[in-house]
Amino acid sequence: MPRILLFDIDMTMVRTDGAGRGAMDAAFRQQFGIEQATEGMVFDGRTDHGIFNECLERHGLGGRDLSSHFERIAESYLDHLPGRLAEKGGVVLPGVRELLGALADEDAVVGLATGNLRRGAAHKLRHFGLWEHFAGGGFGDRHTVRAELVRDGIAELETKFGLAAGSAGVIVLGDTPLDIDAAHLAGARALGVGTGRYSPEQLREAGAEFALADLGNTPEVLKILLG
Ligand SMILES: [Mg+2]
Missing domain, CATH: 3.40.50.1000 (HAD superfamily/HAD-like)
Incomplete structure (x- = not known):
């Protein structure tokens, strides 16, 4: 077996080297005009679902629209991630x-x-x-x-x-x-x-x-x- x-x-x-955090910050900047959205947040061992939702809530984007905001941030994050990975190495x-x-x-x-x-x-x-x-x-x-x-x-x-x-x-x-x-x-x-x-x-x-x-x-x- x-x-x-x-x-x-x-x-x-x-x-x-921060590519994931950089892509998340870029997504929040692009979608909601929020700078340094993840500042002070701890990511280790957590899930993207949990991290993205916590970040949305801390910027007043929770409530009824949380799941649609999540989809929007996740797509934008995935768009930014390859570029950030290439940049950070x-x-x-x-x-x-x-x-x-x-x-x-x-x-x-x-x-x-x-x-x-x-x-x-x-x-x-x-x-x-x-x-x-x-x-x-x-x-x-x-x-x-x-x-x-x-x-x-x-x-x-x-x-x-x-x-x-x-x-x-x-x-x-x-x-x-x-x-x-x-x-x-x-x-x-x-x-x-x-x-x-x-x-x-x-x-x-x-x-x-x-x-x-x-x-x-x-x-x-x-x-x-x-x-
Ligand atoms: Mg780990």
Whole structure:
């Protein structure tokens, strides 16, 4: 039975150096004439659905029109994102490319559990040449609660690969306590990766079954993911 592995994107696999925030700010500027709309907001571990809606509400754009405003901001954000990614460059974090290459030869289903919009995830991972490694997963288009997108991701991949529900061991890889909690609420285990704002110790304290400073040591990571 293959293992299902669900990767977070931002600060777990890649650093986009503010491209996402820049695209959001550009969207709010273009659509509503609001400057620096996201100033002071924390994005780590959250979903785009949650972030965009909070930002709309803090600028008085909530209420009855929230969902139509959300659609408008999401489309504009997706328009701006490729340009911001090209401008900022960003980096693939240590060992990620090697790990994904090695997993292609293993009995594992490789997917995503990310708060990014599905099309935003595709833009980010295509920018780094990583998108083709992922068979699908859970995304942040509809959910504010991260566990729900992890459940979506598991269900999508079970269906796609003909796996009985709940039969595959699932490991979520993420850089924040929110990733760890979401994994557990969805019945998965978690590998905390210390490349974001949290150390491996903090991620272990948050309940991660496994934690590493980064994904740089491919044999060690494979042992955790497939062991
Ligand atoms: Mg992250």
